[in-house]
Amino acid sequence: xxxxxxxxxxxxxxxxxxxxxxxxxxxxxxxxxxxxxxxxxxxxxxxxxxxxxxxxxxxxxxxxxxxxxxxxxxxxxxxxxxxxxxxxxxxxxxxxxxxxxxxxxxxxxxxxxxxxxxx
Amino acid sequence: xxxxxxxxxxxxxxxxxxxxxxxxxxxxxxxxxxxxxxxxxxxxxxxxxxxxxxxxxxxxxxxxxxxxxxxxxxxxxxxxxxxxxxxxxxxxxxxxxxxxxxxxxxxxxxxxxxxxxxxxxxxxxxxxxxxxxxxxxxxxxxxxxxxxxxxxxxxxxxxxxxxxxxxxxxxxxxxxxxxxxxxxxxxxxxxxxxxxxxxxxxxxxxxxxxxxxxxxxxxxxxxxxxxxxxxxxxxxxxxxxxxxxxxxxxxxxxxxxxxxxxxxxxxxxxxxxxxxxxxxxxxxxxxxxxxxxxxxxxxxxxxxxxxxxxxxxxxxxxxxxxxxxxxxxxxxxxxxxxxxxxxxxxxxxxxxxxxxxxxxxxxxxxxxxxxxxxxxxxxxxxxxxxxxxxxxxxxxxxxxxxxxxxxxxxxxxxxxxxxxxxxxxxxxxxxxxxxxxxxxxxxxxxxxxxxxxxxxxxxxxxxxxxxxxxxxxxxxxxxxxxxxxxxxxxxxxxxxxxxxxxxxxxxxxxxxxxxxxxxxxxxxxxxxxxxxxxxxxxxxxxxxxxxxxxxxxxxxxxxxxxxxxxxxxxxxxxxxxxxxxxxxxxxxxxxxxxxxxxxxxxxxxxxxxxxxxxxxxxxxxxxxxxxxxxxxxxxxxxxxxxxxxxxxxxxxxxxxxxxxxxxxxxxxxxxxxxxxxxxxxxxxxxxxxxxxxxxxxxxxxxxxxxxxxxxxxxxxxxxxxxxxxxxxxxxxxxxxxxxxxxxxxxxxxxxxxxxxxxxxxxxxxxxxxxxxxxxxxxxxxxxxxxxxxxxxxxxxxxxxxxxxxxxxxxxxxxxxxxxxxxxxxxxxxxxxxxxxxxxxxxxxxxxxxxxxxxxxxxx
Numbered sequence: 001x002x003x004x005x006x007x008x009x010x011x012x013x014x015x016x017x018x019x020x021x022x023x024x025x026x027x028x029x030x031x032x033x034x035x036x037x038x039x040x041x042x043x044x045x046x047x048x049x050x051x052x053x054x055x056x057x058x059x060x061x062x063x064x065x066x067x068x069x070x071x072x073x074x075x076x077x078x079x080x081x082x083x084x085x086x087x088x089x090x091x092x093x094x095x096x097x098x099x100x101x102x103x104x105x106x107x108x109x110x111x112x113x114x115x116x117x118x119x
Numbered sequence: 120x121x122x123x124x125x126x127x128x129x130x131x132x133x134x135x136x137x138x139x140x141x142x143x144x145x146x147x148x149x150x151x152x153x154x155x156x157x158x159x160x161x162x163x164x165x166x167x168x169x170x171x172x173x174x175x176x177x178x179x180x181x182x183x184x185x186x187x188x189x190x191x192x193x194x195x196x197x198x199x200x201x202x203x204x205x206x207x208x209x210x211x212x213x214x215x216x217x218x219x220x221x222x223x224x225x226x227x228x229x230x231x232x233x234x235x236x237x238x239x240x241x242x243x244x245x246x247x248x249x250x251x252x253x254x255x256x257x258x259x260x261x262x263x264x265x266x267x268x269x270x271x272x273x274x275x276x277x278x279x280x281x282x283x284x285x286x287x288x289x290x291x292x293x294x295x296x297x298x299x300x301x302x303x304x305x306x307x308x309x310x311x312x313x314x315x316x317x318x319x320x321x322x323x324x325x326x327x328x329x330x331x332x333x334x335x336x337x338x339x340x341x342x343x344x345x346x347x348x349x350x351x352x353x354x355x356x357x358x359x360x361x362x363x364x365x366x367x368x369x370x371x372x373x374x375x376x377x378x379x380x381x382x383x384x385x386x387x388x389x390x391x392x393x394x395x396x397x398x399x400x401x402x403x404x405x406x407x408x409x410x411x412x413x414x415x416x417x418x419x420x421x422x423x424x425x426x427x428x429x430x431x432x433x434x435x436x437x438x439x440x441x442x443x444x445x446x447x448x449x450x451x452x453x454x455x456x457x458x459x460x461x462x463x464x465x466x467x468x469x470x471x472x473x474x475x476x477x478x479x480x481x482x483x484x485x486x487x488x489x490x491x492x493x494x495x496x497x498x499x500x501x502x503x504x505x506x507x508x509x510x511x512x513x514x515x516x517x518x519x520x521x522x523x524x525x526x527x528x529x530x531x532x533x534x535x536x537x538x539x540x541x542x543x544x545x546x547x548x549x550x551x552x553x554x555x556x557x558x559x560x561x562x563x564x565x566x567x568x569x570x571x572x573x574x575x576x577x578x579x580x581x582x583x584x585x586x587x588x589x590x591x592x593x594x595x596x597x598x599x600x601x602x603x604x605x606x607x608x609x610x611x612x613x614x615x616x617x618x619x620x621x622x623x624x625x626x627x628x629x630x631x632x633x634x635x636x637x638x639x640x641x642x643x644x645x646x647x648x649x650x651x652x653x654x655x656x657x658x659x660x661x662x663x664x665x666x667x668x669x670x671x672x673x674x675x676x677x678x679x680x681x682x683x684x685x686x687x688x689x690x691x692x693x694x695x696x697x698x699x700x701x702x703x704x705x706x707x708x709x710x711x712x713x714x715x716x717x718x719x720x721x722x723x724x725x726x727x728x729x730x731x732x733x734x735x736x737x738x739x740x741x742x743x744x745x746x747x748x749x750x751x752x753x754x755x756x757x758x759x760x761x762x763x764x765x766x767x768x769x770x771x772x773x774x775x776x777x778x779x780x781x782x783x784x785x786x787x788x789x790x791x792x793x794x795x796x797x798x799x800x801x802x803x804x805x806x807x808x809x810x811x812x813x814x815x816x817x818x819x820x821x822x823x824x825x826x827x828x829x830x831x832x833x834x835x836x837x838x839x840x841x842x843x844x845x846x847x848x849x850x851x852x853x854x855x856x857x858x859x860x861x862x863x864x865x866x867x868x869x870x871x872x873x874x875x876x877x878x879x880x881x882x883x884x885x886x887x888x889x890x891x892x893x894x895x896x897x898x899x900x901x902x903x904x905x906x907x908x909x910x911x912x913x914x915x916x917x918x919x920x921x922x923x924x925x926x927x928x929x930x931x932x933x934x935x936x937x938x939x940x941x942x943x944x945x946x947x948x949x950x951x952x953x954x955x956x957x958x959x960x961x962x963x964x965x966x967x968x969x970x971x972x973x974x975x976x977x978x
Contacts (some may be wrong), residue, residue, distance in 0.1 A: 031145060032148060049173070050141075051173030054173075055134075058180075
């Protein structure tokens, strides 16, 4: 098994990557489900295209953020063409690191008065 | 849906295989959700953008991944990286250098506007063996008047003048041009103006146009130079313009241009030929059509002037074809040879990559097992070979640009182009294309091979027969390529030796020569010239170590020198039928200075003057031509506008150089030049010394300065240098060819070594078993060496056949040597054979050192 780099070395994450990680944090999903979930989560603001999605997925697989899972839903809900993805512990660590980075950023913004909230 | 699938082709195959189906499913879903035609349209617009945007990104992802991987693997094997880069650099460098030269001289358009419509016009003296002959003013005038194929026609002649400026007096080359010339060439002066028809009149004030270089050098580019007076050959000229930096006409060394001022008497003698014609074809008129019209004109002129022009035609050729045949040939040979080097380099590279791919089979198999598709593997390996080729390409361009000044001597001096070609975009494009070709052509093959193996064979060890055979073929091709180059080189070397062994008819050693071209009209009077010669010659002879000194109108092997039609007494011939002999005026002692044997009679003498009998000394071939069975002494001929009596016979010399046939020679006393024209007055001084003659130069300059402080000295060189100059082009070409041959030779040796080393390391077990079963070490040694020898033999056989063909093509450069020269072929074959054995030696030694127990245990 190849050694994975420390999570922070991947930061900042591309927005699509971060959203995919968030979407998969809840449960395993197939591609289209990720698109829909991200759209719902962002109130329709971010609609991933198929190309962006799978390009991101390919890269995330290589980076070890995701794995493809063989667990599939009950046959009546399944489409055999679909592939399901699951976040890895490493993926979770990276997502957490990104979240920390963003929080940090927001705190700095507040201190400068650029964002609402407690300074 | 089908359309969407087609769109997905923009993605790499591996990506498509992985996600294509799902993407289609998503598309289907969205297509179903789109309720109106407008929404469907919007969906399509979106997916088209999406596909292209992301396809490019996915490709870029893979590329950067491959690049990182390549960088990593190449760093892990620096030996391989270095070898492959060097091989590619040599191949690409050689080809780029050769292409640059060929492009510069043969392909690239000349630096003139409408250059494809520019032609040169000559008198056709094919009856005397010269198709491109100078033109007489009267003929030029008539051609211009009678022809309709051209929209402009002009003439020029070479010019060499003494410039007396601030510093030392200088000899400067240039041209006299008629007013049409510059507009025909379409080049504008950077400052000032051209000549006009006014400047061409007989008594027009002298006007001169300077070259950019001369302008910079003499007055540091001062624009106020316009209107300034300069003194050329003691005549005042006004500077009227300066040409741009890249303007070389008619030759590379031209530094100034004066107007061609015709006098009425210039048109009197139609056989007085001293001009070169240039014309621009009318739009839509081909060179053949113009040629046909000129033939008609030539026929009309022949009828009108049967006495002078009986057999004189008109030749036309494109300005960009006005290149000496030998130079053209040499450059072509160079290009072919470089292609040969490139081929050998590519074979070598393919072999290296193949060997590496085989060695990496396990790694590839692992990657394949981990899900890398074949396309990804091939792609990755291609990236690697392209990277190597690109590194080689960059180095190769450096190698080429460094070698160009060395090759510059292959650019004929009579071309209106710079001496050293520049490495510009055109050349870079060429180098880049070659690089990509090398990278892809010789990367794809091993990559496909290896990926097949990787997918199929898995990590099984052992070597299949097929790829071994391919590698053998490559090595055989390398050997064949180097045989071709070695043989070509050998043939040309022997040709060079033959030419160098040609007896010039005189002894060039220990002779220093220089030129003092006496300006007219300052030296129009014979007495003035005589005074100058006598002073210089008597003072030179007094210098320590000098054994003789003499003047001649033009040294042999120089550029030009003059010929004259001969009519001997008792063998009358019409003017147009007469054959030429070379004509030289000499001072007494010339033959002894040059070491030309006096076979009969006497040398010219100071007592041969205007008042005495007009004398002539002829060469042996002259006697053979006109008086084969007679004693020529006292016989008379009409030559050089006088009836002259033969007073001596000397040996023949190679007037026109070592490689050209020369006319018979006639030498005339320098004082009997009445009516021949000042052009023939002696200007070249030859001084023979007991030791190194080059040391005499300062003393001779001083003597000439004493005789006339305004007299420039030019062309100071030893006669050995002049004779060497005859073969300069050949030696430069041979040098390039020789280095090509060495490169190919070394590459082939490396190829054999690499192949056998690999084979031995793969067959370690087999060899171990053989030894364990009782094979003697000498058997093993012989087995490996035999393999190397077999490769060499096959390569030599194929190479010899190809070299024979190449030799036929080279024939024009071989100076009479037979292309099937046995000695050359034998030495090339022997060299290659030994090279093969040397290449197999190390692997063979490694083979006999195999420890059988260790080897067998490996299994």
